[in-house]
Amino acid sequence: MAKLPQSVDETQALLSDGKYxxxxxxxxxxxxxxSLGRPLFLEGEAGTGKTEIAKVLAETLNRSLLRLQCYEGLDVASAVYEWNYARQMVEIRLSEATGDRDREQLASDIFSEQFLIERPILKALRPDVLGPPVLLxxxxxxTDEPFEAFLLEVLADYQVTIPELGTIKAPQPPIVIITSNRTREIHDALKRRCYYHWVDYPTAERELQILKVKAPKASEELSHQVVAFVQxxxxxxxxxxxxxxxxxxxxxxxxQLDKVALTPDAIDDTLGILLKYQDDIAKVExxxxxxxxxxxxxxxxxEAARQSI
Structure with missing residues (x-):
């Protein structure tokens, strides 16, 4: 299990090792x-690299990554746990056929952990040989506000309560990364349980560094032009x-198209990679x-003339 970084500089180096x-x-x-075992709430526009942070942490720390992709209507059965109803029905039929258990014993048996289907949040609270996992x-x-309310217990005490089994608490807190594209406001009660950071679009200088890492085959001139154009x-x-x-x-x-610099035709031909709505493309092309x-x-x-002086 890789050690957690011991300073801000080590943390930045850790991210750099993961090409972030x-x-x-x-x-x-x-x-x-x-260091302090607090969830990190990352908010910002889509495409600014929030999700990637969790992936990089899992990779560089050699931890399991458990991803819960949120959507409208997400409930406990999809996020935390549900009972394996098919297996429970089979167990009930077998018990009825053999008559080896009374009703109370059967109820106790079918609501045991062997019939439990664990979803990402419950898995994140379980011990892991690699160390506490990264829960994204x-x-x-x-999601809806009721799911936010459920998360309060998880984020405050790193535990969930299953009525049939009781409270399950993590022996060690997982690394929790929460992201939001701010399509709606998240309740203050949840934000108070987290550290907060707004992930903004990068500056031109940092975006150029990102291209050098993530698109190393692009020529220097093309990279500078792409970044300046996008900015x-x-x-x-x-x-x-x-x-x-x-x-x-x-x-x-x-x-891939063997372009070493931007041209008007190259821009028009590839705008669909950069922009995802036809109205935006029509406005720019x-x-x-x-x-x-x-x-x-x-x-x-x-700028080149200034630097040559």
């Missing part, structure tokens, strides 16, 4: 969350701004894309 380029503020709150509760804002798109009034994942995908796609590209090239030329 973070700023110091994120590394700081993550270090405190790991992804896109919590997609300008994020300043526009679009329905869905491109995230870091789209930036990486776009750089990879352009490289053609003359607007050329205008943005000209601006990017002019700014890069000005």
């Amino acid at each position: 380029v973070s700023d110091r503020s994120l590394a700081t709150v993550l270090y405190l969350s790991l 509760i992804d896109e919590l804002d997609r 300008k798109l994020r300043g526009m009034d679009l329905f869905k701004l491109p995230g870091v994942a789209e930036t990486i995908d776009w750089a990879d796609a352009l490289t 053609g003359s607007e894309a050329r205008r943005i590209l000209d601006q990017v090239k002019q700014e890069m030329a000005t």
Whole structure:
């Protein structure tokens, strides 16, 4: 079992080992969350790298990753546990056929742990030979408020109560990462049980570092142009701004097409990789894309001239 990082610098290095380029503020709150055993609540726009943090932690710490993908109508049976009703019915039929147990004994037997189906939250509370697992509760804002209320017991005491079995408490707290795209507000009672961090779009400098790690085959000129172009798109009034994942995908796609620099035709042909809504594509393609590209090239030329002085 890999040791938890002992400082902010070690935490940032840990993320770097997993090819995640973070700023110091994120590394700081993550270090405190790991050190003090508190859940970490990550909020931000879709595509800013929130989910990836949990994946990187599981990989670099050599822990199991348990992912609970949230959706509207998510309930305890899907998130925590449910009884294996098919096996219970078979057990009841066998008992009726053999007559070897009375009703009370049968009820006790079929509501034992061997008939329990464990979902991600309950699995996260169980001992693991690799150490406390990483529990990713992804896109919590997609669930309903009653599920939030249920999570309060889990996040406060790292335990769940099953009426037929009693309370199951984790011997060691799991590493809990909760993400939200802020499509609705999460209740304060849940946020108070977590450390909070807003994951914003990266600066141009950090996004360029991300491309060097995640899209190393892209030429230096292409990477600079892609980042500059995407940064300008994020300043526009679009329905869905491109995230870091789209930036990486776009750089990879352009490289696959043997592009070493952006051209108007290359942009128009590949905008569907960067933007996911037709209205946004229609707003950018053609003359607007050329205008943005000209601006990017002019700014890069000005910066190159400044540095040569």
